[in-house]
Amino acid sequence: MSEVAWQKGWWRKDLLSIKELSREEIQMILDTADSFKEISTRDIKKVPTLRGKTVITLFYEPSTRTRTSFEIAAKRLSADTINISVSTSSVVKGETLLDTALNLQAMEPDIIVLRHSAAGAPDMLARALKASVINAGDGFREHPTQALLDMMTVREKKGSLEGLLLAIVGDIAHSRVARSNIYGFKKMGARVRVVGPGTLIPRGIESLGVEVFHDLREGIRGADVVMALRIQRERLEGAFFPSEREYARFFGLSLDVLREMAPNALIMHPGPMNRGVEITPDVADGPGSVILEQVTNGVAVRMAVLYLLAGGTRGEDLH
Amino acid sequence: MRICIRGGRVVDPSQGLDGPAEIWIKGGQIEAICRAGAPVGGCQRDAQIIEAKDFLIVPGLVDMHVHLRDPGYEYKETILTGAEAAVAGGVTSVACMPNTDPPMDHGAVVEYVLRKAKEAALAKVYPIGAISRGLKGEALSEIGELKASGVVAISDDGRPVTNALVMRRAMEYAKGFGLPVISHCEEPTLSARGSMNEGEVSLELGLRGIPSVAEEAMVARDILLAEWTGCHVHIAHVSTAGSVRLIRDAKRRGVKVTAEVTPHHLVLTHDAVRSWDTDTKVNPPLRSREDVEALQEALRDGTIDVIATDHAPHARVDKEVEYELAAFGISGLETLVGLTLMLVERGVLDLSQWVTKVSLNPARILGIKGGTLTPGSPADLTIIDTNTSWKVDPANFRSKGKNTPFKGWILKGRVVYTLVDGRVVYKAGI
Numbered sequence: 001m002s003e004v005a006w007q008k009g010w011w012r013k014d015l016l017s018i019k020e021l022s023r024e025e026i027q028m029i030l031d032t033a034d035s036f037k038e039i040s041t042r043d044i045k046k047v048p049t050l051r052g053k054t055v056i057t058l059f060y061e062p063s064t065r066t067r068t069s070f071e072i073a074a075k076r077l078s079a080d081t082i083n084i085s086v087s088t089s090s091v092v093k094g095e096t097l098l099d100t101a102l103n104l105q106a107m108e109p110d111i112i113v114l115r116h117s118a119a120g121a122p123d124m125l126a127r128a129l130k131a132s133v134i135n136a137g138d139g140f141r142e143h144p145t146q147a148l149l150d151m152m153t154v155r156e157k158k159g160s161l162e163g164l165l166l167a168i169v170g171d172i173a174h175s176r177v178a179r180s181n182i183y184g185f186k187k188m189g190a191r192v193r194v195v196g197p198g199t200l201i202p203r204g205i206e207s208l209g210v211e212v213f214h215d216l217r218e219g220i221r222g223a224d225v226v227m228a229l230r231i232q233r234e235r236l237e238g239a240f241f242p243s244e245r246e247y248a249r250f251f252g253l254s255l256d257v258l259r260e261m262a263p264n265a266l267i268m269h270p271g272p273m274n275r276g277v278e279i280t281p282d283v284a285d286g287p288g289s290v291i292l293e294q295v296t297n298g299v300a301v302r303m304a305v306l307y308l309l310a311g312g313t314r315g316e317d318l319h
Numbered sequence: 320m321r322i323c324i325r326g327g328r329v330v331d332p333s334q335g336l337d338g339p340a341e342i343w344i345k346g347g348q349i350e351a352i353c354r355a356g357a358p359v360g361g362c363q364r365d366a367q368i369i370e371a372k373d374f375l376i377v378p379g380l381v382d383m384h385v386h387l388r389d390p391g392y393e394y395k396e397t398i399l400t401g402a403e404a405a406v407a408g409g410v411t412s413v414a415c416m417p418n419t420d421p422p423m424d425h426g427a428v429v430e431y432v433l434r435k436a437k438e439a440a441l442a443k444v445y446p447i448g449a450i451s452r453g454l455k456g457e458a459l460s461e462i463g464e465l466k467a468s469g470v471v472a473i474s475d476d477g478r479p480v481t482n483a484l485v486m487r488r489a490m491e492y493a494k495g496f497g498l499p500v501i502s503h504c505e506e507p508t509l510s511a512r513g514s515m516n517e518g519e520v521s522l523e524l525g526l527r528g529i530p531s532v533a534e535e536a537m538v539a540r541d542i543l544l545a546e547w548t549g550c551h552v553h554i555a556h557v558s559t560a561g562s563v564r565l566i567r568d569a570k571r572r573g574v575k576v577t578a579e580v581t582p583h584h585l586v587l588t589h590d591a592v593r594s595w596d597t598d599t600k601v602n603p604p605l606r607s608r609e610d611v612e613a614l615q616e617a618l619r620d621g622t623i624d625v626i627a628t629d630h631a632p633h634a635r636v637d638k639e640v641e642y643e644l645a646a647f648g649i650s651g652l653e654t655l656v657g658l659t660l661m662l663v664e665r666g667v668l669d670l671s672q673w674v675t676k677v678s679l680n681p682a683r684i685l686g687i688k689g690g691t692l693t694p695g696s697p698a699d700l701t702i703i704d705t706n707t708s709w710k711v712d713p714a715n716f717r718s719k720g721k722n723t724p725f726k727g728w729i730l731k732g733r734v735v736y737t738l739v740d741g742r743v744v745y746k747a748g749i
Contacts, residue, residue: 197463198491198548214495238458239488246461 010308014126014133017142018183026187030152032304033297039076040299050079053310054109058100059085059136060116065271065295066136066145070113073302079110079310097121098128105129110310114138132309140174146270147180149301151188153294154225157266162189165262167213167220169195169251170229170278171236173202177270178229182208195219196251199240216251221260227268228253228278244277253279255286266290320365321345322741327371327702331378332671333679333691342376344698347740351694369743371702374735377674378692379411379699382652383681384476384501384555384579384627387413387444390431391420396632396719398435398444401652404630404718405442406745408652409734411699412682412689413442413630416476417449424449424460426468433469441744443699445687447501450475450489456482459492466496471685474501476555477602479537481507486541490550499551499577499684502541504562505603509533514643516589516604524592526642529604531559538562542569545576553684554578556629558603560613567622577684579625580614582658583649583724585667587611591724597638597645598724601631615667624680628655632720650720654711656703657730664731698741707733 010028018026039047055074057067067083074081084104095103097116104112111132114122119139126133137143155161166185172178172194185192186209194201195213206212213219220226233244241247253267267279267289275281284291322344329340329352336352343350343366382405388396396404398415405413415432417423423432429446436444448465450473452458462473473493480486480502493500510533515521517528538554542565545552554566557578569576583601588608591599599605617623631648638645655677663673682690689699708731713721737745 196495198493198495198550199488201491201495203547238452239485241492242452242459242461242463246463250463 012309014122015144015305015309016122016126016133016135018144018147018180018187019142021187023187026148026151026184029148029301029304029308030155032308033148033152033300036303036307037297037300039303040296045076046078047076048078049307050074050077050310053079053111055079055081055111055113055306056104056109057081057083057113057136058104058115059083061137063115063136065298066115069295069298070136070302073299074306076299077303077306079306098124101125101129105131111306134305134309137176139176140179141176142180143176144180145298145302145305146177147184148305149294149298150181150227150268150270151184152297152301153268153290154266156297157290158224161185164190164224165193165222166190166225166227167193167195167223168227168229169216169219169253171200171231171240172196172205172229173200174232175229181227182210193219193223197241216257217260220257223261223265225266225268226253226258226261227270230270230272231274231278233274233277248277252277253283255280255282258283258288264288268294270294320367321350322369322698323366324369324371324376324702327374327376329376329692330670330674331692332675333378334693336692337671342692342700344738344741347698347742349692349694349696349698352692369702369736373704373706375670375703375705377701377703378678378690379701379737379739380409380655380677381412381681381685381687381689382410382628382630382655383414383625383685385413385415385630385652386418386632386648387415387432388632389419389435390428394634394719395637398432399439400717400719401630401632402436402439402441402444404652404716406737406739407717407734408654409656409701409703409737410652411442411701411737411739412445412687414445414447414471414685416447416474418454418477422449422454423447423465423470424452424454426461426464429465429468429470441739443689443739445469445471445685447471447476448473450480450500451485454478456480456485459485459489462492462498463496466498470498471687472499472501472553474503474555476501476503479503479505479507483540483544487544487548490544490548490552494548494550499553501553501555502537503555504534504537504541506533506536509536513604514600515592516606518589518607520589520592526592529602531561531606531610534559534603535561535565538565542566542574542576546572546574549575551575551577556581556584556603556627557614557617557623558584558606558610560610563613563617563622567617567620570622577624577680578622579627580618580623581629582626582651582655585611585614585618585626585662586658587724595642596724597640597642598649598722598726600642600645600647601649602647615662618668618676619672624676625684626655626659626676627681628652630718630720632718633722634719635721638722648722649724650713650716650718650722652718653716654723654725654730656734657709657711657732658725660703660705660732661730698738700738701734702736704733704735705731707731709733
């Protein structure tokens with residue numbers, strides 16, 4: 001953790017989940033991200049803040065957006081970045097996750113950004129390594145930087161999350177994005193609903209303090225923010241819902257259905273989208289859609305997280 | 320024009336009514352029920368009078384388990400002949416099972432059935448959609464679309480959903496759409512190729528048996544899944560004492576489970592199979608005396624909510640074969656009233672309980688209008704002469720299915736009028 005960050009009140013070595021963060025910590029990350037956002041609009045999109053730091057992205061699942069976003073964030077802060085993905089690593093030779101990580105640790109990186117299909121994998125590395133670990137998505141459990149960029153985007157548009165109504169629509173059961181956002185938005189004072197067929201809403205989710213709806217119109221009625229989740233058709237069709245067609249008809253966001261939302265409501269999607277399934281193209285590209293702004297803010301949020309976890313004493317050089 | 324039904328005894332448990340009363344019908348709806356002899360405001364001379372002196376008047380019967388065979392098996396029954404059989408049996412609403420060909424696993428078939436029912440303009444027909452595509456027990460059918468097309472429940476009746484995970488997901492999904500799941504409870508690995516109840520009669524006759532436990536294992540599973548998912552599960556054609564115990568216990572725990580029993584499981588035992596009459600072959604099979612007594616007790620104490628016929632018409636060709644090869648099923652619509660009033664006569668049920676089981680409860684379980692004569696409800700009602708006996712002659716059935724093990728039985732209680740939406744759709748030749 002950086003000295004500057006420490007002075008601000010940041011104590012953590014790792015970012016593993018939103019669940020473990022306090023409201024103040026989330027606030028601090030979002031404030032920091034707000035101040036970093038401007039860097040990406042400069043002609044020279046680089047500050048020396050993390051010069052000499054090494055960031056490794058270790059991705060055990062395919063990803064374009066998240067990995068690129070972390071890499072760009074690190075580079076704009078002048079860190080050295082190394083990207084490892086399953087196909088090019090020694091994983092194919094049968095090395096365990098822990099052995100891979102210990103070998104990387106031996107090369108003294110400062111931060112490891114891990115995406116893994118197994119829930120809890122980042123926590124295991126965090127305990128074993130000296131380097132900071134950032135969870136870039138673990139199984140169905142959490143995707144903290146996604147929730148942070150979602151909160152940043154909403155805060156930017158609405159001023160505050162306090163008292164807002166968020167409706168998350170779709171495959172809640174298999175979604176790390178849903179879990180992180182439920183924790184995050186609730187901590188920041190928003191109300192959260194989850195909407196989807198009974199098969200895709202995990203049993204007992206009410207215990208997280210959300211309301212459950214199986215009817216899309218009812219579920220998004222009066223919502224300030226509607227977030228559609230990606231439907232993994234290849235895995236779910238037939239088993240969790242009958243067909244893509246039926247899913248689109250009953251749970252897809254369309255212009256007609258969106259009339260139920262509050263005026264000036266925001267439409268979000270963590271990507272990648274199945275246009276015509278969980279969201280129609282006219283909604284994805286229409287007014288209220290902040291889907292690409294989410295991606296823009298993703299860089300700022302990840303810069304903030306990298307900075308808080310590994311920021312050098314050069315923090316003041318920022319401006 | 321108004322219709323006035325006068326002189327009869329009206330029994331309507333939905334409003335605690337049992338006694339002489341006049342029923343006024345206007346615009347297809349119940350307008351008013353007045354104590355007999357009381358002057359009626361606005362009584363008009365042009366009212367059509369139906370004399371119901373000494374007759375029993377009840378809300379139209381709702382049979383929540385019938386097979387209309389159409390589309391696909393029109394040689395066994397059509398929606399028209401099935402609807403004719405229904406109203407002749409005093410039944411004003413039927414819910415029909417999806418094991419047609421093609422099965423009711425998508426909206427177009429449901430719309431076909433509803434259109435045919437509308438053309439028949441006799442009994443009201445409420446389709447039940449398939450749980451799984453092609454009734455295969457694998458992928459979910461388009462349950463949302465089925466609901467939008469008009470189904471009132473889902474079931475793979477006749478084909479148990481053997482994969483517990485598929486059943487779990489069906490319940491979770493159907494719950495979200497507010498549909499009950501009707502379960503045909505049978506563990507096929509236990510019932511494999513049996514053709515009658517496993518017991519002393521199957522032993523004597525040398526027929527392969529279907530054990531009680533084949534039903535009970537699945538009843539237990541589906542009750543547990545209903546409890547886990549919070550979905551309403553309705554157990555079709557309960558036939559064993561063990562199933563009754565499981566359902567009774569589940570209801571006590573507050574599980575959302577309801578259950579039905581057929582008339583034939585209430586009055587026949589597996590002893591009937593000794594006749595080698597293939598019309599006694601039915602699934603679930605006729606069981607033992609102890610099972611029948613447990614079913615009657617379960618009706619009385621509310622464990623079983625509904626009497627439904629499982630009307631399963633077959634052509635002679637399906638039945639005029641060796642017992643082991645014969646099709647399962649009994650044509651039941653036209654003997655429903657006679658057989659079940661026998662239970663009232665024997666003191667198993669009182670009249671008010673009877674109406675609850677054959678009309679009020681099934682309407683409530685399916686969430687359909689009917690089962691009541693409260694003013695404003697559709698004027699669906701059944702008028703029964705409870706004193707006249709008649710002999711069951713399948714040749715007189717409106718149903719194409721003449722397959723009844725009750726042929727030659729003398730039954731007391733005969734439907735004289737059936738009204739649907741205030742229209743007389745059946746009148747007995749007096």
